Amino acid sequence: MPRANNAGALASRFLNPLLVLLCGLALAACGTLTPAPVVDPARVNAFDLAGRVNVRVESKAYPGRIHWQHTPGVDEVWLYSPIGSTVARMRQDASGALLVTSDGKEYRADDLQLLSRKVLGWDLPLDGLQYWVRGLEWPALAPGPRDDDDKGRPKLLKQGDWQVAYLDWSPAGVSGLPSKLDLTGTGLRVRLVVDEWKIDGLDP
DSSP states (O other): OHHHHHHHHHHHHHHHHHHHHHHHHHHHHHHTOOOOOBOOGGGEEEEEEEEEEEEEETTEEEEEEEEEEEETTEEEEEEEOTTSOEEEEEEEETTEEEEEETTSOEEEESSHHHHHHHHTSSOOOHHHHHHHTTTOOOTTSOOOOEEEOTTSOEEEEEETTEEEEEEEOOOBTOBSSOSEEEEEETTEEEEEEEEEEEEEEEOO
């Protein structure tokens, strides 16, 4: 029995300092976590976002995932099914718009809103959405009624036939950009949940 007690005391002598060291390292790691950068949406000129989207057209719903890369003058959008298979790949630049379906068929038009309406059966107002997704008004349309929260961020924007409701502003890895919004147009409602923002460029 004395040997057992001695062994327990010896183990305790080594384990206690080890536990203290591990706790100290854990606290130090927590203390050095970098807070999410705060972004001014008006200065963002290029972004890469990934998230979930649910498109409702009349009584039909089209849930899935979205990956959108935006730079000044060029947009590339990938739409996926809920299980991750590609539904469509879209590109819009100064030369026009291209949509490629999952079976490899290519369609072209002047812009993606016309093209998505023709091929997918619903509007994708990308020219306006590139602003609305950042919490900004679309300069091409006159400002409409707007409600802001206590931080000056929009809760509701109305422009033309479109209405944008902002439901959350807490995306992972960045602060100052929306993470959940509802876009409503004639016969159309789009719920977009941004799981990840990557900011590639800021205006000076």
